[in-house]
Amino acid sequence: MSDSDAMTVFDRALVRRRRDRAAPGFHGHSFLVEEVAERLVDRLHDVRQGFTTALDLGCHRGELGRRLLAAGKGVETLASCDLSERMARHAPGLRLAADEEALPFAPGSFDLVVSALSLHWVNDLPGALIQLRRALRPDGLFVGAMLGGETLFELRRCLMEAELEIRGGVSPRVSPFAELRDAGSLLQRAGFALPVVDGDEITVTYENAFRLMAELRGMGETNAGLNRPRTPATRGLLTAAAQRYAELHAAPDGRIEATFQVVWMLGWTPHESQQKPLARGSAQHSLAQTLGTLEGKPPAGSA
Helix, strand or coil, rough: CHHHHCCCCCHHHHHHHHHHHHHHHHHHHCCCHHHHHHHHHHHHHHHCCCCCCEEEECCCCCCCHHHCCCCCCCCCCEEEEECCCHHHHHCCCCCCCCCCCCCCCCCCCCEEEEEEEEHHCCCCHHHHHHHHHHHHHHHHHHEEEEEEEEHHHHHHHHHHHHHHHHHHHCCCCCCCCEEEEHHHHHHHHHEEEEEEEEEEEEEEEEEHHHHHHHHHHCCCCCCCCCCCCCCCHHHHHHHHHHHHHHHHCCCCCCCCEEEEEEEEEEEEEECCCCCCCCCCCCCCCCCCHHHHCCCCCCCCCCC
């Protein structure tokens, strides 16, 4: 992919600073990463083969890596990598700080690459996936989870409506996320074989919108878009958004609901042992023969 194809959406230096800031207290806000890590390891249990060398990309404090080492998948060497050195220093295995957009790994370094809730902050996602594919050995596996486009739609809507009412215009106060429908083409574009894509929704409840926003700060997941407003939202704007949130998205017990959409991506590096689609025109039987009809004639009793 040429440099002209890459989009710059996020301030990566700001992403790093916010992850650094969140690292000391992240264990108090890691529930979402913990949940996704559990689900990712469950998916690996459906894969028969084991993996000797693995990379946990965007490792946070090792929530996924520790589960991977305990999963019985044969991992002997684990590399834990995060954009934030303060996050990575708490992870298991070989620890390093590195940018997902410029990975420092030699081709064919790993049997397995996993990533839980970090790739949605990457500007050049196709380029990062290409680098991941190259870092894998033939018949190596990539399993990644990132936040998708429906994430925090409630908060996004309430902030926009409150700002429109107060200021007569809107600002992008929640970061954009990749759409589920685009994930499969991203994997194919990166050269992965047998791609599989699907989505989960995780709904979490909070006492109010202010608690949700504090949680996002503790997770290191606040807006880092380059087009974000450069001045903080006023207390009046946040209060109006919180009131609207309570009106529109409160559960019966009065707590508000927040949606996190998780986009799952799975792909293999090409290998001759993998199943391949039949070449066009290679079928031994026509569709009509398969359906039990004569080619060119409708089945008996049809109009």
